[in-house]
Amino acid sequence: MNLQAFKEFFRSGQIGGILLMVCVAISLIIANSGFASGFSSFLTRDFGTPYTISAWINDALMAIFFLLVGLEIKRELVEGELSSLKKATLPVVAALGGMLIPAFIYFLLNKDAATVSGWGIPMATDIAFALAIIAMLGRSVPSSLKIFLAALAIVDDLGAILVIAVFYTNEVNLNYLLMAGGVTAFLVALNFFNVKSLYFYLIPGILLWYLIHHSGIHATIAGVLLALTIPTNISNAPSPLEKLEHLLNGPVNYFIMPLFALANTNITFQKEMIGGLSSPLGLGIIAGLFAGKAIGVTLFSWLAVKFKLGTLPSGSGWKHIIGLGMLAGIGFTMSIFIALLSFDDKMHITEAKFAILCASVISGLAGFIYLKSIRKTVKP
Numbered sequence: 001m002n003l004q005a006f007k008e009f010f011r012s013g014q015i016g017g018i019l020l021m022v023c024v025a026i027s028l029i030i031a032n033s034g035f036a037s038g039f040s041s042f043l044t045r046d047f048g049t050p051y052t053i054s055a056w057i058n059d060a061l062m063a064i065f066f067l068l069v070g071l072e073i074k075r076e077l078v079e080g081e082l083s084s085l086k087k088a089t090l091p092v093v094a095a096l097g098g099m100l101i102p103a104f105i106y107f108l109l110n111k112d113a114a115t116v117s118g119w120g121i122p123m124a125t126d127i128a129f130a131l132a133i134i135a136m137l138g139r140s141v142p143s144s145l146k147i148f149l150a151a152l153a154i155v156d157d158l159g160a161i162l163v164i165a166v167f168y169t170n171e172v173n174l175n176y177l178l179m180a181g182g183v184t185a186f187l188v189a190l191n192f193f194n195v196k197s198l199y200f201y202l203i204p205g206i207l208l209w210y211l212i213h214h215s216g217i218h219a220t221i222a223g224v225l226l227a228l229t230i231p232t233n234i235s236n237a238p239s240p241l242e243k244l245e246h247l248l249n250g251p252v253n254y255f256i257m258p259l260f261a262l263a264n265t266n267i268t269f270q271k272e273m274i275g276g277l278s279s280p281l282g283l284g285i286i287a288g289l290f291a292g293k294a295i296g297v298t299l300f301s302w303l304a305v306k307f308k309l310g311t312l313p314s315g316s317g318w319k320h321i322i323g324l325g326m327l328a329g330i331g332f333t334m335s336i337f338i339a340l341l342s343f344d345d346k347m348h349i350t351e352a353k354f355a356i357l358c359a360s361v362i363s364g365l366a367g368f369i370y371l372k373s374i375r376k377t378v379k380p
Contacts, residue, residue, distance in 0.1 A: 027265040071244060187205070
C-alpha cells in the first residue's frame, strides 16, 4: 500500500471511528427519550417522492460509501497489499475464514428458524471502528498488523458486497440490468482509452446508480462498479482514483457513515430484547461475530502459513492474529446494512441491531484489552 495513502486512510478511519461511536451514542439516547417518535417519523418522511429520508441515506449516500470502498479495493489490487499473490494470500485467506466460519455458526443456530436469511450479518467487519480501536493501541501492536487489518477488512468488504449482490437481491429487471451493463461497458471503454477526467466517470456513474436501483440489485453495488472503472497507476503521480479517494475520505468518514449510524442505531430498549440475545438470531450474530471471526481469521491464517502460502506480518505472532480476529468481530455498519436487507419483520431488524451492537462492543473491548496485554515482540 502506498505509505502516504495508507496514513491518510488510517487517520480518516481513526477519527471517523470515534465520530461513529459518538453518533451511535446520540442515536441510542434519542431512541430512548421523548424524541424517539419524532425522530422515527422524520426518517420515514418522503423527501423527493417516492424516497424517504431513510431510503436516501441507505440507498444513495451508502452508494458513495461503497464507491470509496471500491476505490480502496482497486488501489490495493493495483499497488497495495493485494497487488501480488505473495502479498495478498494471507489477508485474503484470513478474510475468507472470517466470513465463512461466522456465516456457518449463524446458519447452524438458525437453520430451522425464520431468521436463517440473516446468515450474511456476522460476515462483515467495520473498517472505521476496527481501525479506530487499533489506533488507540498505539505502539502496543506492530504497524504491520495495522496494515494487515486494513487489507483484511477491505477483502471482507468485497466479500460482503458480493454476498449482497448475489444473495440479497430478490427480483431482477433485465431491461434495467442490460442498460446498466451498457453504462458499465462505456465506463470500461473510457478507462481503456485512458480518459482521466473524473467528470466523464461520475456523470455516467449517477445514471448507473439509477439503473442498478431500478434493476432490483441493491443500488450500492453501482458505487463499486464505478470505482473499478476509474483509472489508477503504480507510479507516485496522483491518479484519478487517488484524487477521488482523497476527495471522498472526509465526506464518507465524517458525514455519511456517522449519518448512517445515527439513522440506523435508533434502538428503543425493551425487556424482550435481552431475551432476544439468547434467541437463535441473537446467538447467531453474537457467536458469529465474536467467536466466529476470531476462530475463522486465526484458523485460516494458520493454514495459510502452515502450507507456506503466506507469512505473518513482521514483528507479530499468533497472539496478535487472535487479537486481530477479535477486532474483526466489530461488524457494526456493514452488519446493520445486511440486517436491513435480510428481514422484513421490524422486530427481527431491531433484535439484529441490538445483537450487532452487543457483539461489536464485546469484540472491540476484548480485542483492545487482549492486544494491550501482549508484548509487541512476541515471536510466531
